Amino acid sequence: MSQPLEGGDAVLRALGIHRLVMPVPFPDAGGPVNAYAVEDGKGGVLFFDSGIGTPEGVTALHAGAAAARLDLRRSRQVVVSHGHVDHFGNAQMLSELSGATVRLHPGDMEKVVGEDVWEIRAPLYATFLRRQGVPEEQLPRLLSIGRHSGKYSRRVDPDRVQPLTEGEHFRVGKVRLDVLHLPGHTPGLVCLWDAEHRLLFADDHLLARTSPNPFLELVDERTTRRALIQYLHSIGRVRALDVEWVLPGHGPPFQGHRAAIDSLLRFYERRQEKLLGALAADPRTPVELSVVLFGAQEGPRLYLTLSEVVGNLEVLEDAGRVRRVPGDGLDRWVAA
Ligand SMILES: [Zn+2]
Ligand SMILES: [Zn+2]
Numbered sequence: 001m002s003q004p005l006e007g008g009d010a011v012l013r014a015l016g017i018h019r020l021v022m023p024v025p026f027p028d029a030g031g032p033v034n035a036y037a038v039e040d041g042k043g044g045v046l047f048f049d050s051g052i053g054t055p056e057g058v059t060a061l062h063a064g065a066a067a068a069r070l071d072l073r074r075s076r077q078v079v080v081s082h083g084h085v086d087h088f089g090n091a092q093m094l095s096e097l098s099g100a101t102v103r104l105h106p107g108d109m110e111k112v113v114g115e116d117v118w119e120i121r122a123p124l125y126a127t128f129l130r131r132q133g134v135p136e137e138q139l140p141r142l143l144s145i146g147r148h149s150g151k152y153s154r155r156v157d158p159d160r161v162q163p164l165t166e167g168e169h170f171r172v173g174k175v176r177l178d179v180l181h182l183p184g185h186t187p188g189l190v191c192l193w194d195a196e197h198r199l200l201f202a203d204d205h206l207l208a209r210t211s212p213n214p215f216l217e218l219v220d221e222r223t224t225r226r227a228l229i230q231y232l233h234s235i236g237r238v239r240a241l242d243v244e245w246v247l248p249g250h251g252p253p254f255q256g257h258r259a260a261i262d263s264l265l266r267f268y269e270r271r272q273e274k275l276l277g278a279l280a281a282d283p284r285t286p287v288e289l290s291v292v293l294f295g296a297q298e299g300p301r302l303y304l305t306l307s308e309v310v311g312n313l314e315v316l317e318d319a320g321r322v323r324r325v326p327g328d329g330l331d332r333w334v335a336a
Helices: 007-014 055-067 091-098 106-112 118-131 136-146 227-240 257-278 286-294 299-318
Strands: 017-022 033-039 045-048 075-079 101-104 161-163 169-172 175-181 190-194 199-203 218-220 245-248 322-325 332-335
Touching (some): 007 017, 017 055, 033 055, 033 169, 075 091, 101 106, 106 161, 118 136, 136 299, 227 299, 257 299, 286 299
Parallel strands (some): 101 161
Antiparallel strands (some): 017 033, 190 199, 322 332
8 A cells, every 4th residue: 555645746646647756876866856647547648757767767667657557558658858868768668668659849859869969969069168178188078978878768769759849738638738848957848837737847947956957058169059048038937837836857746936936046146146256356267167166076067067157157148247258269258
């Protein structure tokens, strides 16, 4: 006999929705990851996210489905919130089991579907990262963050996939789920919104305690996707919604989305003030600024801290408070 459900999980269960929890082996993710299984009332299931594809993740997914009496072979659609391994890891497996269609936004397609094209993209990132001040010997470990690892996820066959866009909706069982395209954490991130029951399936766009990293992605070797600027725009859209329960990608459902968003906005403002303080004297590279804010880092962690620094600098630049000083192959920034 399973434990009685509380709070948001009980609300979900009454609507035929199950939160399946899988352990995540990297600490930066924000805790175990959630997949949400929505019953269609005819034995079929729609998944919003599929969790991580480690052996422990796959075992937990099967155990969670069994406890909820879900038949994974009757998965109809697997909606991928965004192209991070802890969210799409089991999409291919679920589709193989059931023939389910995998749905995701074109903005994150490259990270999930077909052959890994990272080796083609990596030189672009290397050029950009050198200009941020990353020492040559650190580049290989930094760049490993973009390479697909079969340890955490399987890539999805292109013929299983249909693109997903803002304005679409799913009618599943007792709910109608509207697709919101909310770029920022990644370019192709989507959330699902049930306006009738005021449920926001928020994945990594809004978490209770972790600020979503504005993950650095490039258009070309000089142009980023301006992740934090996009994120702040997207979170403004979510703030305006009348949400009762946020169903996050990590951690239990929570209430009070405006308070969570406002504290997140204050957090970014403080970080920007710190950056401005560090820029008061001489021009500095993003790597130098990352050391001031986060201490010396290397490998994938340095990539995450650089994403924070570059994202916040771009916000400050847009506000006319900092500017770039080009020269000697390095991007340096000064207070305006
Ligand atoms: Zn993510
Ligand atoms: Zn995540």
